[in-house]
Amino acid sequence: MQTRGILTVISGFAGTGKGTVVKGIMEKYEDYALSVSMTTRSPRPGEKDGESYFFVSREEFEKNIAENGFIEYAEYVGNYYGTPKAYVEKKLDEGKNVILEIEIQGAMNVKKLFPDAVLIFIMPPGADELERRLSGRGTETAEVIKKRMDRAALESEGIEDYDYIAVNDNVDDCVEAVNGIIRASRLKPAFNTSFIEKVRNDLKEKARRN
Amino acid sequence: MQTRGILTVISGFAGTGKGTVVKGIMEKYEDYALSVSMTTRSPRPGEKDGESYFFVSREEFEKNIAENGFIEYAEYVGNYYGTPKAYVEKKLDEGKNVILEIEIQGAMNVKKLFPDAVLIFIMPPGADELERRLSGRGTETAEVIKKRMDRAALESEGIEDYDYIAVNDNVDDCVEAVNGIIRASRLKPAFNTSFIEKVRNDLKEKARRN
Numbered sequence: 232m233q234t235r236g237i238l239t240v241i242s243g244f245a246g247t248g249k250g251t252v253v254k255g256i257m258e259k260y261e262d263y264a265l266s267v268s269m270t271t272r273s274p275r276p277g278e279k280d281g282e283s284y285f286f287v288s289r290e291e292f293e294k295n296i297a298e299n300g301f302i303e304y305a306e307y308v309g310n311y312y313g314t315p316k317a318y319v320e321k322k323l324d325e326g327k328n329v330i331l332e333i334e335i336q337g338a339m340n341v342k343k344l345f346p347d348a349v350l351i352f353i354m355p356p357g358a359d360e361l362e363r364r365l366s367g368r369g370t371e372t373a374e375v376i377k378k379r380m381d382r383a384a385l386e387s388e389g390i391e392d393y394d395y396i397a398v399n400d401n402v403d404d405c406v407e408a409v410n411g412i413i414r415a416s417r418l419k420p421a422f423n424t425s426f427i428e429k430v431r432n433d434l435k436e437k438a439r440r441n
Numbered sequence: 442m443q444t445r446g447i448l449t450v451i452s453g454f455a456g457t458g459k460g461t462v463v464k465g466i467m468e469k470y471e472d473y474a475l476s477v478s479m480t481t482r483s484p485r486p487g488e489k490d491g492e493s494y495f496f497v498s499r500e501e502f503e504k505n506i507a508e509n510g511f512i513e514y515a516e517y518v519g520n521y522y523g524t525p526k527a528y529v530e531k532k533l534d535e536g537k538n539v540i541l542e543i544e545i546q547g548a549m550n551v552k553k554l555f556p557d558a559v560l561i562f563i564m565p566p567g568a569d570e571l572e573r574r575l576s577g578r579g580t581e582t583a584e585v586i587k588k589r590m591d592r593a594a595l596e597s598e599g600i601e602d603y604d605y606i607a608v609n610d611n612v613d614d615c616v617e618a619v620n621g622i623i624r625a626s627r628l629k630p631a632f633n634t635s636f637i638e639k640v641r642n643d644l645k646e647k648a649r650r651n
Contacts, residue, residue, distance in 0.1 A: 352630075358640055428563075430564060
């Protein structure tokens with residue numbers, strides 16, 4: 232009925248398992264694409280250009296900024312990181328639902344640039360469970376866990392700015408919930424203008440002819 | 442996660458098969474309820490009070506109007522027909538997604554009263570197919586078919602005022618599309634306020650305690 236994909240923003244507290252959910256969607260469905268960020272940092276062993284990141288020079292990155300080529304970008308520890316607009320547009324035009332896994336502030340910026348973007352906040356089943364998952368990794372210090380829990384408390388203020396929430400209790404169910412949201416979103420009139428126009432014009436043409 | 446259902450408005454051109462789609466949803470899923478209209482006309486043979494309609498006296502109907510008890514109502518050929526608000530509210534509170542099968546003008550009125558209502562326009566695959574379906578019934582005169590096609594051309598102006606479209610090419614697919622839209626809608630933050638509040642309060646409580 233239509234071909235352009237849905238720009239999908241996925242956010243969630245650290246430890247909610249949103250990365251696993253995104254991976255699950257990418258593996259299960261063919262019409263999704265994960266946005267690949269651009270960076271000026273050097274590739275680490277095993278990282279491939281165009282997969283982990285698009286690796287570019289500082290000069291090229293700044294040219295891209297000047298040309299308004301990023302959906303959002305930021306500088307961390309002397310290196311730029313950004314979401315290239317051209318790549319996202321290309322994938323959307325190919326009919327792919329493009330997933331951006333970003334934090335709240337970035338999500339709000341995306342919504343301004345792409346009002347049709349669908350913003351999904353992945354929720355833990357509860358605060359206790361979030362704490363359990365953060366602790367369960369076994370790799371973080373108590374201090375880091377506390378920092379993440381505090382950050383979650385802060386970030387929780389922004390949940391209502393998202394279009395949807397999806398609870399990651401069971402990964403498969405959460406993958407299905409997110410996919411269901413995107414399937415439904417593709418049925419909004421704004422994504423089906425040419426089909427609606429065709430039916431309307433044909434109906435009017437018939438009304439005129441008779 | 443939440444219990445209140447979604448108020449679902451279904452509209453579509455005559456001949457699109459929206460009645461069949463609604464019937465399919467009601468048969469397949471338990472958490473839907475079809476809004477039962479109230480009328481002052483007499484029951485026809487086989488019609489049961491509370492199923493086909495709520496049959497009431499003119500006096501009772503007008504009392505209901507005076508008490509702002511209808512979502513929408515109209516008078517046809519000397520009889521009142523209306524959608525009782527109390528019934529809809531009761532079913533929504535029971536967690537049922539309540540389906541109202543009404544035309545465009547009524548749909549817009551519902552949206553004003555219930556901003557969270559989800560409006561779905563059932564589309565035919567095309568204008569030719571709509572004409573075929575209207576003719577295929579074999580029960581209508583050419584004049585009636587022309588009248589319905591003309592009305593469809595007029596009504597097509599309002600499609601973009603709906604939240605979603607669903608194409609009724611295959612009934613089962615259309616039932617699934619509508620159900621998918623409603624499932625996704627239940628994931629909007631507005632329908633999950635108590636869950637979100639609980640997670641947020643628990644996170645803040647943990648942040649305070651530590």
